[in-house]
Amino acid sequence: MEYETDQGFSGEQEICPSRDVFQARIDKVRQEFETATAFKADRIYPLIAVVGEIGNNSFDHNLGKWRDIAGIYFDVDFENKTIVLADRGQGIFSSIKNVRPDIANDLEAIEIAFTEKISGRYPEKRGNGLKFVTKVAQNLGLEIILRSGDAMAKIENKILSFKNTDDNMKGVLAVIKY
Amino acid sequence: MTQIKLKQFGEMLISRPAGREAWLVAKAYSLPPKEKDEILVDFEGVLVLTPSWADEFLTKLKEKYIDVKYLNTSNASVRATLEVI
Numbered sequence: 370m371e372y373e374t375d376q377g378f379s380g381e382q383e384i385c386p387s388r389d390v391f392q393a394r395i396d397k398v399r400q401e402f403e404t405a406t407a408f409k410a411d412r413i414y415p416l417i418a419v420v421g422e423i424g425n426n427s428f429d430h431n432l433g434k435w436r437d438i439a440g441i442y443f444d445v446d447f448e449n450k451t452i453v454l455a456d457r458g459q460g461i462f463s464s465i466k467n468v469r470p471d472i473a474n475d476l477e478a479i480e481i482a483f484t485e486k487i488s489g490r491y492p493e494k495r496g497n498g499l500k501f502v503t504k505v506a507q508n509l510g511l512e513i514i515l516r517s518g519d520a521m522a523k524i525e526n527k528i529l530s531f532k533n534t535d536d537n538m539k540g541v542l543a544v545i546k547y
Numbered sequence: 548m549t550q551i552k553l554k555q556f557g558e559m560l561i562s563r564p565a566g567r568e569a570w571l572v573a574k575a576y577s578l579p580p581k582e583k584d585e586i587l588v589d590f591e592g593v594l595v596l597t598p599s600w601a602d603e604f605l606t607k608l609k610e611k612y613i614d615v616k617y618l619n620t621s622n623a624s625v626r627a628t629l630e631v632i
Contacts, residue, residue, distance in 0.1 A: 388562055396559055399595065410594075411623040417595045418624040421561035425599055429563060497598040501631045508627070 386440035388428045395421055398445050405447075415505045416452075416547050422498045423454050423515075423543050430489060431458030436539060452545040460540055461517040464489035475518030480531045483522050503529055512546040548585040550618075551577060554592030556604075561595060566603030573604070578612075586612045591619040596628045606632055 385391035402413045427441045442455040462478035468491040488495035507527040516538040556569040
C-alpha cells in the first residue's frame with residue numbers, strides 16, 4: 370500500500386468538523402455502497418463499522434485538543450477501493466500516556482492501543498475499538514495503515530505489525546484498502 | 548419480559564454519544580425497574596453496530612440486568628461487535 374504524506378488535506382469539503390457531519394457522511398457512503406452491483410452486506414457493513422470506529426475515536430479523544438483543524442478528514446475513493454481518515458488531534462501517545470506513564474514513545478503507544486484494552490479516557494471502560502478494527506480487517510482481508518507520531522500499525526495479509534516511520538504524523542492518519 | 552428493538556435507535560449505531568443517549572432514553576421509557584426481569588434485545592434492521600455504541604448501551608444493560616438475551620444477530624457487524632465487547 371502506498372500513500373503520500375506530504376499532500377495534506379485535499380479539500381475542505383472532505384472535512385467533517387463535527388461528529389454529526391461525519392455521521393451524515395458515513396450514512397451517505399453506506400448508501401452508495403448499497404447501490405453498487407457488487408454490494409455484499411457481510412463485507413460492507415463491518416467495513417462501515419471499522420470506519421465509524423476510527424472516525425469517532427478522533428472525536429472521542431480530541432474534542433478540545435485539536436492542533437489547528439477541528440474534526441476529521443474523511444474521503445472514499447470508490448474506484449481504487451480506498452478510504453482515508455485523518456485528524457489533527459493530540460495523537461495516540463499523548464492520548465494514553467496519562468493512564469500509562471511508563472509508555473515512552475509513539476511506537477509503544479500504538480502497539481499498546483492495538484493490543485491491550487486501554488483508553489486514555491480513564492476511568493471510562495473503553496479500549497475495544499482498535500481490537501475490533503484488527504479483528505474485522507483480518508476477517509475481511511482489509512489492508513489498514515494507521516499512523517500517529519513517528520509510528521505506524523499495519524494490517525496486511527491478516528498480519529498486524531508495527532514500525533517506526535521517518536516522518537512525524539501530527540494526529541492520526543488511517544488508510545483502509547478494502 | 549421486555550423487548551428492546553434496537554432499530555428504534557437507528558440503522559447505523561456507531562458513536563458513543565448516540566449509544567449513551569439511547570441507553571438513557573431506554574432507561575427512562577422502555578426498561579423495567581427490576582433487575583431480575585428478562586430483557587430481549589432485538590437487532591433486526593440494524594445494519595451497522597460498533598463496539599463504541601454497544602459499550603454505552605449493551606454493556607450497561609448487561610451490568611444492570613441479570614437476564615439479557617439477543618435476537619436476530621446475523622448481521623456481520625453485529626456479530627463482530629458482540630464478539631469483542
